[in-house]
Amino acid sequence: MKFLKARAWVLRAVSISMVCLGFAQVAPAGMISTSQFVENEARVESLSRIEVLLAREDVAKQMVALGVQPQQVMERLDAMTTAELLELESRFDEQVAGGDALALIGAVFLVLLILELVGVTDIFKSI
Amino acid sequence: MPALLLLLCGCASIPGEVRSLPHNISTELDGTPFYPQELYQCGPAALTTTLVASGVDAKVDDIVEKVFLPGRKGSLQIELVAAARQYDRLPYVIDGTLGAVQAELEAGRPVLVLQNLGIAAAPRWHYAVVVGIDPERREVVLRSGTEPRRVTPLMTFLRTWRRGDYWGLVLLRPDELPAVVDRARYLSTITSLEDTGRHVAAAEAWGTAATRWPTDRVALFGLANAEFGRGNLQAAEAAYRQLLDIDDGHVAARNNLAWTLAEQGRFEEAQLEIARAMELNADAALEEELRDTEAQILRKSGAAR
Numbered sequence: 001m002k003f004l005k006a007r008a009w010v011l012r013a014v015s016i017s018m019v020c021l022g023f024a025q026v027a028p029a030g031m032i033s034t035s036q037f038v039e040n041e042a043r044v045e046s047l048s049r050i051e052v053l054l055a056r057e058d059v060a061k062q063m064v065a066l067g068v069q070p071q072q073v074m075e076r077l078d079a080m081t082t083a084e085l086l087e088l089e090s091r092f093d094e095q096v097a098g099g100d101a102l103a104l105i106g107a108v109f110l111v112l113l114i115l116e117l118v119g120v121t122d123i124f125k126s127i
Numbered sequence: 128m129p130a131l132l133l134l135l136c137g138c139a140s141i142p143g144e145v146r147s148l149p150h151n152i153s154t155e156l157d158g159t160p161f162y163p164q165e166l167y168q169c170g171p172a173a174l175t176t177t178l179v180a181s182g183v184d185a186k187v188d189d190i191v192e193k194v195f196l197p198g199r200k201g202s203l204q205i206e207l208v209a210a211a212r213q214y215d216r217l218p219y220v221i222d223g224t225l226g227a228v229q230a231e232l233e234a235g236r237p238v239l240v241l242q243n244l245g246i247a248a249a250p251r252w253h254y255a256v257v258v259g260i261d262p263e264r265r266e267v268v269l270r271s272g273t274e275p276r277r278v279t280p281l282m283t284f285l286r287t288w289r290r291g292d293y294w295g296l297v298l299l300r301p302d303e304l305p306a307v308v309d310r311a312r313y314l315s316t317i318t319s320l321e322d323t324g325r326h327v328a329a330a331e332a333w334g335t336a337a338t339r340w341p342t343d344r345v346a347l348f349g350l351a352n353a354e355f356g357r358g359n360l361q362a363a364e365a366a367y368r369q370l371l372d373i374d375d376g377h378v379a380a381r382n383n384l385a386w387t388l389a390e391q392g393r394f395e396e397a398q399l400e401i402a403r404a405m406e407l408n409a410d411a412a413l414e415e416e417l418r419d420t421e422a423q424i425l426r427k428s429g430a431a432r
Binding site (some may be wrong): 028029030031032033034035036037039050063065066067068069072074075078079081082083084087088095096097098099100101102108114115119120121122123 | 139166167168170177191192194196197198199200201204205206208209210212213236241242243245246248249250251253254273281283284286287288291313314315317319321322323324333345347348352353355372379382383386413416417419420422423
């Protein structure tokens with residue numbers, strides 16, 4: 001953790017460029033993008049390109065480890081905003097993955113059956 | 128035993144503002160398509176359903192490649208949202224109330240929801256699409272899993288939806304506003320569309336926002352920048368000026384107006400605007416950008432001579 005903090009501090013210290021990847025494609029330097037303006041209003045801490053690239057690399061590794069084809073990983077990361085990318089970097093494991101997966105053991109099964117019968121859950125219907 | 132049940136499922140009652148239905152009229156969007164899900168792929172199925180319902184020619188197999196995480200046997204909310212943007216739709220998270228769902232259905236839009244069909248201790252996370260609500264019969268109609276028309280009692284739906292944090296998503300075309308609109312949330316949805324490279328759709332959505340809120344600083348700035356990005360310099364200039372009429376001290380708008388004038392070869396006007404912007408930039412927050420712009424104007428005017 002200490003190392004991570006130090007790394008973040010160093011990156012912040014050397015960072016000079018604002019992140020506005022989308023707008024940068026169409027607008028010249030000096031033009032102020034909408035997201036940059038909105039963030040400026042909200043006093044959101046700006047991140048360096050390096051920090052974002054490191055976050056990307058980190059999330060990409062996790063996605064490959066979860067079975068996503070490497071060529072698709074880049075496309076999927078490109079579709080995310082910086083905020084979404086950083087959310088995944090810091091809390092990937094806490095994200096809910098909707099997919100009906102379920103692991104049941106005996107005692108829990110009985111409780112669930114009761115809950116189902118009284119209409120609290122809807123777990124046993126075919127999906 | 129009731130105490131044990133309460134403890135196990137944490138089933139506090141559903142708040143009145145969540146479960147109340149403003150209209151007593153039954154709505155069902157019969158025309159909503161259905162894509163039966165493959166194992167663990169309720170996310171791609173539900174997203175395809177809502178995309179096609181909003182007029183996109185989407186294929187389940189393509190969506191699987193954009194959102195499915197094999198190792199997690201499911202799909203993340205962030206990726207559903209990100210994938211919807213790639214089809215030029217605004218993924219707008221609605222208020223987590225049954226009234227908001229009903230309002231969207233009445234506007235003709237099905238609602239993609241996250242449910243936990245199990246309990247906190249044994250979750251079974253599931254995406255489905257709400258296509259109907261019948262207030263009289265207290266029922267919700269869903270496109271869910273392999274069932275094209277699943278009818279669920281209202282209270283059961285509410286309990287499973289509560290465990291999904293009342294997360295509901297509608298996909299808006301760039302010319303559409305949500306039935307119940309939260310201004311800040313809608314504008315940030317457009318910003319996200321723009322930041323992920325969907326410039327044409329974002330420009331149209333900024334137009335929608337500026338029409339809805341004609342004196343809003345963010346909407347006007349967004350519209351002006353989008354017009355600039357598309358090379359419509361006169362439209363961009365008009366929108367920056369409209370914004371400056373409302374807020375004379377808007378430094379970012381004045382900076383960008385200076386750029387827009389310089390791009391049109393009107394260097395003297397551009398220099399006046401950037402000088403004024405520098406005067407107004409009291410807290411020096413945009414110092415670097417202003418200097419960049421000034422340098423560019425000088426360079427361009429020198430090159431034009």
